[in-house]
Amino acid sequence: MxxxxxxxxxxxxxxxxxxxxxxxxxxxxxxxxxxxxxxxxxxxxxxxxxxxxxxxxxxxxxxxxxxxxxxxxxxxxxxxxxxxxxxxxxxxxxxxxxxxxxxxxxxxxxxxxxxxxxxxxxxxxxxxxxxxxxxxxxxxxxxxxxxxxxxxxxxxxxxxxxxxxxxxxKDSRTAHREALIKHFEPQIEEFCGDCKSRLEKNPMRILDCKKDREHELMKSAPSILEYLxxxxxxxxxxxxxxxxxxxxxxxxxxxxxxxxxxxxxxxxxxxxxxxxxxxxxxxxxxxxxxxxxxxxxxxxxxxxxxxxxxxxxxxxxxxxGVILPLEDSIDCYVVALGDQASAKAVSLVQQLRVNGVSAEKDYLDRKVKAQFKAADRLQAKLVGVLGDDELERNVINIKNMDSGLQEEVLLTDFINVVKEKLK
The missing domain is CATH 3.30.930.10 (Bira Bifunctional Protein; Domain 2)
Structure with missing residues (x-):
């Protein structure tokens, strides 16, 4: 099987x-x-x-x-x-x-x-x-x-x-059909089985045959344009x-x-x-x-x-060699360090998504460096960096991955700041 x-x-x-x-x-x-x-x-x-x-x-x-x-x-x-x-x-x-x-x-x-x-x-x-x-x-x-x-x-x-x-x-095709039958019929035995069966049913389809397209009768077959x-x-x-x-x-x-x-x-x-x-x-x-x-x-x-x-x-x-202009990136990746920060990151990512922002986080308990590599692979435009210390102070860092610039904002302002930066 x-x-x-x-x-x-x-x-x-x-x-x-x-x-x-x-x-x-x-x-x-x-x-x-x-x-x-x-x-x-x-x-x-x-x-x-x-x-x-x-x-x-x-x-x-x-x-x-x-x-x-x-x-x-x-x-x-x-x-x-x-x-x-x-x-x-x-x-x-x-x-x-x-x-x-x-x-x-x-x-x-x-x-x-x-x-x-x-x-x-x-x-x-x-x-x-x-x-x-x-x-x-x-x-x-x-x-x-x-x-x-x-x-x-x-x-x-x-x-x-x-x-x-x-x-x-219909009238033009009927006249052309009769001309095609008259043209192919004398030598139809030289053609494939499909062409033979099409001679009476639909002789125009003989012209579309792949097997017999080099046959001399194909080149001299009457053109439909002559019968319009x-x-x-x-x-x-x-x-x-x-x-x-x-x-x-x-x-x-x-x-x-x-x-x-x-x-x-x-x-x-x-x-x-x-x-x-x-x-x-x-x-x-x-x-x-x-x-x-x-x-x-x-x-x-x-x-x-x-x-x-x-x-x-x-x-x-x-x-x-045409390269399509594909958008293959996400808006924001949330990097978290620490159990409490990781739990909070789940909530932040969900809030981003329901606010129209494509977002992702780590689900494999990777180190910060590995999380940043994951953000790079996803071509994240912004990265939110949250640790237990930042969580205790109710802040989060936002890094622009193109410019490298980073700023600290209140967690309560995070969603709106991200949306503003993406504009």
């Missing part, structure tokens, strides 16, 4: 978890500025939700989902991505009826996929994503892309590449115009297809151009998914969103 951590998961320890907290704070602040509200959905959902929404031709559904039966013999799945659950909640909770539209939501939480673990990729991973539901305006496509770029840039990333494409509307109808072309041109107006640089890549079946119109990926980042450069992916809400029982509702991996983001920060 193994008691070690499961393969494809990780422990995020103190010293590292502060980076995650900082990233989450930045992401939440960007969402606040763009007027997106947080939503939290269950970690597991009914399996049918992902079969209907993600699509049965995707690698996620075919190979990667963690699916199990509960005691009621119901098939449940640990969520492999966030969009389906958010749209399910949008439909089930009737958010489409709220007066404030479009509905703009974001989420941060763990997702689960059974895939080969590699650098920056885990079987349990954390996604940050947004969904904007209820608008067909190409301006909101540009807004969603701009939000993703703002998160990365706010964290200090500079070597980013934005790639966009249009997957067209007038409406789809105009839509895509408007998205590009808004991005240009925002000052956001981008490349159009006709070969970009999203891995989930519900995408149409705008699709995009943000990649890292940092040297040494790795072979898989994608940081973020998203796109428009009109019709997904209807597919799971709601009204026909246009939507667009993206998801990014926090693990991949951390790898990009490392690749660019």
């Amino acid at each position: 193994s008691m070690n951590i499961p393969r494809g998961t990780q422990d995020i320890l103190p010293g590292e978890v502060e980076k995650w907290q900082y990233i989450e704070r930045v992401a939440r602040d960007v969402c606040r500025r763009f007027n997106y509200k947080e939503i939290r959905t269950p970690i597991f959902e009914h399996t049918d939700l992902f079969l209907r929404s993600v699509g049965d031709t995707t690698d996620i559904v075919q190979k990667e989902m963690y699916t199990f039966k509960d005691r009621g013999d119901r098939s449940l799945t640990l969520r492999p991505e966030g969009t389906a659950a958010v749209v399910r909640s949008f439909v089930e909770q009737k958010m489409f009826g709220h007066p404030s539209q479009p509905t703009k939501l974001y989420y941060i939480g763990p997702m689960f996929r059974y895939e080969r673990p590699q650098a920056g990729r885990y079987r349990q991973f954390v996604q940050f994503g947004i969904e904007a539901l209820g608008s067909n305006d190409p301006a909101i496509d540009a807004e969603v892309i701009a939000l993703a770029m703002e998160v990365y840039q706010s964290l200090g990333l500079k070597k980013l590449k934005l790639v966009i494409n249009s997957l067209g509307d 109808n007038v409406e789809s072309k105009i839509y895509f041109e408007k998205v590009q115009a808004f991005l240009a107006d925002f000052g956001i640089e981008y490349e159009v890549d006709p070969g970009l297809v999203r891995g989930l079946d519900y995408y149409n119109h705008t699709a995009f990926e943000i990649m890292s151009d940092a040297e040494g980042f790795g072979a898989i450069t994608t940081l973020c992916g998203g796109g428009r998914y009109n019709g997904l809400a209807e597919e799971i029982g709601g009204p026909d509702t246009p939507g667009i969103g993206f998801a990014l991996s926090i693990e991949r983001l951390l790898s990009a920060l490392d690749a660019e």
Whole structure:
């Protein structure tokens, strides 16, 4: 019996978890500025939700989902991505009826996929994503892309590449689908089993195949851009115009297809151009998914969103040498010498904490020198020094650890003096 951590998961320890907290704070602040509200959905959902929404031709559904039966013999799945659950909640909770539209939501939480673990990729991973539901305006496509770029840039990333494409509307995709079938069918036996099964179900997904990407037919495959109808072309041109107006640089890549079946119109990926980042450069992916809400029982509702991996983001920060401005210190450490002083220090630390001051003391009965070393390790801004003699005189010494200056104050004034010095 193994008691070690499961393969494809990780422990995020103190010293590292502060980076995650900082990233989450930045992401939440960007969402606040763009007027997106947080939503939290269950970690597991009914399996049918992902079969209907993600699509049965995707690698996620075919190979990667963690699916199990509960005691009621119901098939449940640990969520492999966030969009389906958010749209399910949008439909089930009737958010489409709220007066404030479009509905703009974001989420941060763990997702689960059974895939080969590699650098920056885990079987349990954390996604940050947004969904904007209820608008067909190409301006909101540009807004969603701009939000993703703002998160990365706010964290200090500079070597980013934005790639966009249009997957067209239903009519455009139908015409492209027929062209792809005609293109691949004569030589489909030369492709992998996944591609063979996708030929009739969703031939666009053949273009996303990792095994056969060097096949000569891949290079000559008809582009979706050649099959966009007038409406789809105009839509895509408007998205590009808004991005240009925002000052956001981008490349159009006709070969970009999203891995989930519900995408149409705008699709995009943000990649890292940092040297040494790795072979898989994608940081973020998203796109428009009109019709997904209807597919799971709601009204026909246009939507667009993206998801990014926090693990991949951390790898990009490392690749660019970005140091996050983390606050990894405490406000005050109380050094005590003597039994009575040590008992009083417990009370003082508690008073500091309830007054909004981060504080710590020694719990191992260490000597004064060792207590000061502990204060140094915690990067304490101030140290209160209390001995039995000071306690008898109702005073305590406060030392500024940066300047080395020390002053004696009344114990009754200690909390207020500390708060004043921290200002």
